[in-house]
Amino acid sequence: MNIFTGLIKGMISAATPILLAALGGSLTYYAGIFNIAMEGMMLSGAFFAMLGSYYFHSWPIGILFAILGAILMALIFILFAVVLKMDEFITGIGLNLFAVGLTTYMLRQIFSVKGAFSDPGIVSIPKVDIPLIKDIPVLGEILSGHNLIVYLTLLATILVSYIVFKTRFGLRLRAAGYNRTCLDTSGVSANKIRIWSLILCGVLCGLAGAYLSLGYVTLFSEGMSAGRGWISLAAVILVSGNPTGIALISLLFGFTDGLGLFLQQSLPSQFTSMVPYLATLIALFVYSMRLKKKLTV
Amino acid sequence: MKRKVLINVVGILLAFLLGALVMILQGYNPLETYFRLFEYSLGSPSKISYTLTKSVPLILTGLSASVAFASGPINLGQPGQFLMGALLATIGGLYIDMPPVLMIPFLLVLAMVGGALWSGVAALCKHFFNMSEFITTLMLNMIADFFTFWAISYPFFEENANYPQTPLIAKNGWMPDWGNFGSSVLVMLIAVAIIWFIMNRTTAGYEWRISGQNSLFSRLGGVNVNKNYILVMLLTGALAGLAGGLVVMSGPHRFIKGLGANYAWDGVMIAMVANSGVILTLLFGFFFGILQTGSLGMELITAVPRELIQVLQAVIVLIVVAGRGYFETLFAAMEAKRKMKERTT
Numbered sequence: 049m050n051i052f053t054g055l056i057k058g059m060i061s062a063a064t065p066i067l068l069a070a071l072g073g074s075l076t077y078y079a080g081i082f083n084i085a086m087e088g089m090m091l092s093g094a095f096f097a098m099l100g101s102y103y104f105h106s107w108p109i110g111i112l113f114a115i116l117g118a119i120l121m122a123l124i125f126i127l128f129a130v131v132l133k134m135d136e137f138i139t140g141i142g143l144n145l146f147a148v149g150l151t152t153y154m155l156r157q158i159f160s161v162k163g164a165f166s167d168p169g170i171v172s173i174p175k176v177d178i179p180l181i182k183d184i185p186v187l188g189e190i191l192s193g194h195n196l197i198v199y200l201t202l203l204a205t206i207l208v209s210y211i212v213f214k215t216r217f218g219l220r221l222r223a224a225g226y227n228r229t230c231l232d233t234s235g236v237s238a239n240k241i242r243i244w245s246l247i248l249c250g251v252l253c254g255l256a257g258a259y260l261s262l263g264y265v266t267l268f269s270e271g272m273s274a275g276r277g278w279i280s281l282a283a284v285i286l287v288s289g290n291p292t293g294i295a296l297i298s299l300l301f302g303f304t305d306g307l308g309l310f311l312q313q314s315l316p317s318q319f320t321s322m323v324p325y326l327a328t329l330i331a332l333f334v335y336s337m338r339l340k341k342k343l344t345v
Numbered sequence: 346m347k348r349k350v351l352i353n354v355v356g357i358l359l360a361f362l363l364g365a366l367v368m369i370l371q372g373y374n375p376l377e378t379y380f381r382l383f384e385y386s387l388g389s390p391s392k393i394s395y396t397l398t399k400s401v402p403l404i405l406t407g408l409s410a411s412v413a414f415a416s417g418p419i420n421l422g423q424p425g426q427f428l429m430g431a432l433l434a435t436i437g438g439l440y441i442d443m444p445p446v447l448m449i450p451f452l453l454v455l456a457m458v459g460g461a462l463w464s465g466v467a468a469l470c471k472h473f474f475n476m477s478e479f480i481t482t483l484m485l486n487m488i489a490d491f492f493t494f495w496a497i498s499y500p501f502f503e504e505n506a507n508y509p510q511t512p513l514i515a516k517n518g519w520m521p522d523w524g525n526f527g528s529s530v531l532v533m534l535i536a537v538a539i540i541w542f543i544m545n546r547t548t549a550g551y552e553w554r555i556s557g558q559n560s561l562f563s564r565l566g567g568v569n570v571n572k573n574y575i576l577v578m579l580l581t582g583a584l585a586g587l588a589g590g591l592v593v594m595s596g597p598h599r600f601i602k603g604l605g606a607n608y609a610w611d612g613v614m615i616a617m618v619a620n621s622g623v624i625l626t627l628l629f630g631f632f633f634g635i636l637q638t639g640s641l642g643m644e645l646i647t648a649v650p651r652e653l654i655q656v657l658q659a660v661i662v663l664i665v666v667a668g669r670g671y672f673e674t675l676f677a678a679m680e681a682k683r684k685m686k687e688r689t690t
Contacts, residue, residue: 124663128663128667132667132670132671133670134663134666134667134670135666135670137419138617138662138666139663141610141613141614141617142614142617142659142662142663142666143659143663144610145610145614145655145658145659145662146656146659146660146663148610148655148659149652149655149656149657149658149659150656152652152655153650153652153653153655153656155652156650156652157371157650157652275483275484275487278480278483278484281480282480282484285477285480316495316498316499318491318492318494318495318498319491319495321491322487322488322491322492325484325487325488326484326488328480328484329470329476329481329484329485332470332476332477332480332481333470333474333476336474336475336476337474339475340475
């Protein structure tokens with residue numbers, strides 16, 4: 049039983065950052081932006097979360113800093129891709145590299161360390177016990193006692209789903225992706241919608257970053273986003289942006305991550321670390337097979 | 346042509362200006378810092394040849410990305426292909442020994458095969474299952490990273506080493522050095538020349554470029570798009586693999602953990618800033634080599650952390666590419682205005 053609950057808890061905590069970033073990616077996906085900058089936004093968020101938490105000894109300020117740091121990246125994306133009309137793909141790659149450079153440079157400049165920085169002064173985001181539910185035998189163990197961000201993620205999934213499909217902003221968001229000229233001619237600036245979608249994506253990726261450096265572990269290391277932004281992009285593409293689908297796919301990736309840890313007893317760790325990336329490839333494979341079937345029928 | 350040069354130079358200067366601003370804000374002297382940067386990498390003939398040798402992997406991975414982007418496939422797998430090429434060349438150098446005349450070409454071919462195998466996996470995924478190479482190459486990068494890490498920690502681990510690495514490869518497989526000038530530069534120049542010839546003087550290169558610009562048009566014109574796609578993927582993988590092999594054979598002569606980390610994304614960055622042109626890739630590859638080599642001297646003398654160069658590189662890419670698009674529309678608008686005037690008078 050212990051392995052079972054451990055596996056599920058591991059799955060949820062590994063899925064959280066991917067899900068958050070993918071929700072941000074979903075918003076920009078609906079707005080018709082080829083946004084591959086989630087990796088950079090997440091990394092920047094992780095760094096600033098650590099910075100805020102370290103200097104103010106408080107995790108809420110850490111989260112605030114993370115969101116601002118990720119929004120900074122989103123603003124740069126907006127400047128180049130929306131205002132200067134640069135290719136979104138190149139902007140995204142450039143921004144990801146900029147985020148890697150910036151965080152490594154600041155890590156070196158502010159903390160005089162290379163590689164990673166951890167300090168007892170960094171306050172991590174607390175875990176939350178839900179009253180009543182935590183007393184239920186197995187279910188309580190699974191549902192309660194997670195990091196605060198995990199519950200925020202659940203909320204964000206519902207919220208994003210609601211915003212995209214049930215609000216006026218969501219309608220305009222989808223219109224911006226579907227036919228932006230049409231949206232422009234009906235008196236709503238498609239660019240404005242695109243800008244908002246990118247800023248919201250920044251907020252969500254900032255939360256994902258805060259979870260990485262203040263939740264998953266309590267430290268910042270160079271390039272700690274470790275391809276999660278790319279996996280979340282794959283998740284967005286696999287389900288064509290649908291938030292509920294994204295949640296399921298993220299949980300699946302989280303599960304493979306936990307599975308990797310579990311397999312470590314019998315395989316070298318280098319192979320078990322490959323599991324999430326292999327899972328992404330397999331998911332892409334299944335997706336394309338399904339697409340092929342649809343096309344031939 | 347002149348205009349193109351101007352746009353690139355203005356972009357680079359703007360990026361440097363931004364970098365200077367950051368330095369001033371942190372209390373460094375930007376002029377001295379930049380002087381040290383270039384002095385360290387270009388200050389004397391031997392320094393120049395050292396910098397040139399150091400920029401070989403940058404130029405080759407850049408070439409790989411350039412050829413791919415110009416021909417259509419979004420091959421972002423240079424880091425992985427680089428590692429697999431380096432690994433295969435290392436394994437060849439560990440178990441086989443021949444006179445250098447045979448050994449060096451043999452290892453270079455092995456390195457190219459290693460890179461091509463890895464990009465071939467992505468190409469097959471696309472060909473048979475229609476999986477986008479854009480994500481598969483990225484995932485294969487991560488997998489290659491862990492795979493080579495495993496290979497140098499278990500099967501090819503040097504006994505008694507306290508760091509994951511392989512033993513030294515056979516001495517006959519080392520690239521000869523003349524002072525600071527490594528012979529890998531010659532291999533790189535030959536590769537650049539061949540690629541330039543293929544891209545600009547052969548039917549295949551023409552077909553690739555047309556497919557890159559408009560896949561549908563080239564298909565209607567009778568180009569075998571699928572065959573070309575696989576060819577380009579294999580070729581670009583081979584180029585990245587060659588870079589890996591050369592680094593092993595001319596540098597540490599063994600596979601050390603973190604071998605490719607420094608070149609991870611530089612190839613893609615160089616291809617983007619060079620607008621996928623072969624000659625511009627060579628120039629920008631060398632330029633990034635100057636920055637990276639010089640950053641060491643900069644840090645030694647002026648205490649500005651060398652990580653600043655990473656930031657500067659990304660800023661250069663963003664500004665040069667954005668500037669190119671912006672100026673081009675600006676020039677087009679000016680041209681249109683002038684023509685309007687000519688017609689009205």
